[in-house]
Amino acid sequence: MPPHQISCYLTPSGYKFLLLHPALGQDSVGGFFKDVAEVWVKLVLGGLWERESVVESKGFDDRLFPSLFFFLLATWEHGLFPLFAFFPFLAFLFMRQRNGRPSSRAGMVKVGKVKAEFTEYKNANVFTGTWNVNAKKMDPSTSLASWLFPPSTPSPPDIIAVGFQEIVDLNAVNVAVDSKASQRSLFWQDTILRTLSSNNRRYTLVQEVHLVGMLLCVYVQNKHLPHVSNVSCNTVGVGVMGVMGNKGGVSVRMTYYDSGICFVCSHFAAHRENVVGRNQDFHSIVSKTSFDVGPAVVKEGVASGSIGQWREGDEGKIGVMDHDVVWWLGDLNYRIDEGMGTEEVFEKAQRGDIETLRKHDQLNIERGNSNVFQGFSESILSFPPTYKYQPNTDLYECRPDKKLRAPAWCDRVLWHEADSGTVDCQVYERAELNISDHKPVMATFTCRIKNINTTKRADVYSEVMRSLDKRENQSLPKVDLDKVTIDFKSLYYDNKSMASITLTNTGTSNAHWRLVPKLEDEALCKEWVQVSPTFGLLVKGESCEINFSVQIDNETAMKLSNNDESLDDILILRLENGRDHYLTVSGKYARSCFGMGVRDLVLISEPVRDVPLDPKGRIDFEASHPPASLSVPKELWRIVDAISEKGLHEKDLFLTPGFAAEVKQIRECLDTNSDFGLFHIHSMAEVLVSFLASLSEPIVPSTLFPTLEIDQGNIMPWSRRFLEELPPIHYNCFVYIISFFREILLYSNSNNLSPAKLARVCTSCLIRSDEANRGGKGDRSRNMSLIFLHFLTTNSI
């Protein structure tokens, strides 16, 4: 056996689903669990569920089946299907309350109890009778009283259901044409009503339904008529070819007060040996009978607990079993088991040995084996078999010219109750009317009928709803944040700043959190913010830190200088199945000359840090005081001056890295126009290179790169043209730097520099190398480097 796993799914409200399954991917198990959880939630919302009871709902199983099917399919894809098919019981599903949750526990108990809170009960007396009349008619003056009014029933029934079979001959014409059956139906209705009214009882026929030989008439005492609603009937043929009406069932359902009740009158397959056929007829009638009562009635039935809550969504149709009580009567045609010889049956029937015979009754045997009428009850047979009689006598048919049929209890009444204790059978008897070869059978019942207090029910449901909402809201994931705003105050060029937010799960359930991008964004935050981690799971009471680091790189500095960016961002922290929190990250840019353009810098006389701004936060050049129009940025001048002053002899100038702290310090002094203090010359040289490289527009724009290969023949005109086309301030800076470098070269003996080395320095900071090689032919930065070399070695400026 391959390895198995136990997976657990935790719902937001703390229910655990456990599943034992073959090892396979998390996705398919997760998907299965989600489906189960959805069905489960519906069960809980139904409100008629007892806590810690086993889920024994066919509806639940039905709903689950598709999920299970796909789950099996997923298993199959993993090559585990054969095992699963052999051991379907491996998929155990447990549903258990999470420990230590007294509040939700109380909530669930309440849900389970509600049904009783809004339901009042009353008793109704019900009469049911069935008679196979063998196509005979009665003398109109004869009364049905001995059948319809069994002597031992004290009070008049509130509901009377009378079923007949073979009101017409089951010949081909009658099966095909209804006219004779309709006439006979009227005849029997008439006879019944006459009998009923002879006893001064006032009944109204609420529904008649017939199919070929089967007829069912349901009467209700007039005083109850206002409480009868949603009467509906149905006929199902299961005879010839499985559809004709020579055999089958006719049924009537109604809502009586708030109970759904249903009567089925059926005629099953004949012949002693055909037990299987009769069982099959029962199942066919159950599955084919459908009452189209409409969605509103279904909904009402569900709310009253009369219909399983899974019926909804079936377009307002319900079946036989969707009722509080079902009475099933008719010529079910079950005989005495073939193990007993015909003679012996006759002998016992005539002698009145009912006890022995009923042990051999096919229906009793089949029900005992759960082959038919599962869940139905029948009162004990205490009357002699009702078939087959010699018409107009009280003798079993045994005339020599007739086919010999062993006496049997063909005619029966059974019932099914959704809640036990609803129905109590008082009388189960036969009457001695003798026109037919069958005797009529009758059964009377007291039945507990529901009377729903709708106002109370609405109140109870509202309360349940409220408590469910409350529970749901209480179990939403919840986290506390020690702060939701991080203000970095001043943020400096190329400096990294860090801060963190502490997240604590203060809710009652697990909190899955995740940073999510804003609508239509892909990134979680702006480029200058780095955040980690971006998702996580916190169990109850657990904390974690979300770390933020912010760095103004050159690109951000340029955007900030141009006012294309602000140091302000909102991150969205989302709790799965819960709320969103906004985290604000902000800072103030300590403005720097790094990342600016030379054309802007020459207009500023103040330190860059103190440059005047307009109301929108842009540099207000007009307001610079005194008004400046420098030839090169003062920062460039200060750096060059500092190097010239004491660094010209420095060995490997520009080729030796500086000290990071000093570089930072020098940068700050440039931006605040304060004294440099002590520094190593290499640090200053590094600042020069990095300053030039940081400019938002390089000193040499890429548009001026030579478009042809530079050689000794064309270098002069290219260089001249290059100088002419440099924008004025860029020209100043370029000339200034080249002149400075040429000065440095005068000390090459001590500083060990060469024109080639300095040309490389120029290439690294005066052009943007990524632009240099974009789209052009050949190595354009090499061409540019040759031009730099030319200026460094000749007196061309």
Added chain:
Amino acid sequence: MSGSVRHFKLVLLGDTAVGKSCLVVRFVRDEFFEFQEPTIGAAFLTQSVQLDSSVVKFEIWDTAGQERYRSLAPMYYRGASAAIVVFDLSNKESYNGAKSWVKAYAEENNILYLETSAKNAANVKNLFVEIAKKLPQQAMQQEREQGFTISPPKQEKKSCC
């Protein structure tokens, strides 16, 4: 009861400090806090309303009203079945805010929103044209048929045996 629970996403919109969260807290928990903290983010709660034949379950998103968070609001009102736009009766500015919230919600969810003036005729014709475009084609046709078509009386079918 199960199948009759219908879920809807509902969003509260409006300027800051007009009482969106208070409204939700009153509805869901029947409580009121004099000093309700500003919502920084989007609060989420559920609450059901029992109707005669069904239950409507609201999934409520209570959004942040502060101006700086405004650009994030579409995350919540996109696809919402209903929006409650809240303003403070004693704050005219919040009424103007409410108008812009309605407009934004309408735009996002493809709901017709037009500002018209009878006085200077702005958008008046457009209003009716846009409504006409939105009406379902089918219904219009049906109305016409009922109004104008005179159908001949139905002939009795004579059956022969």
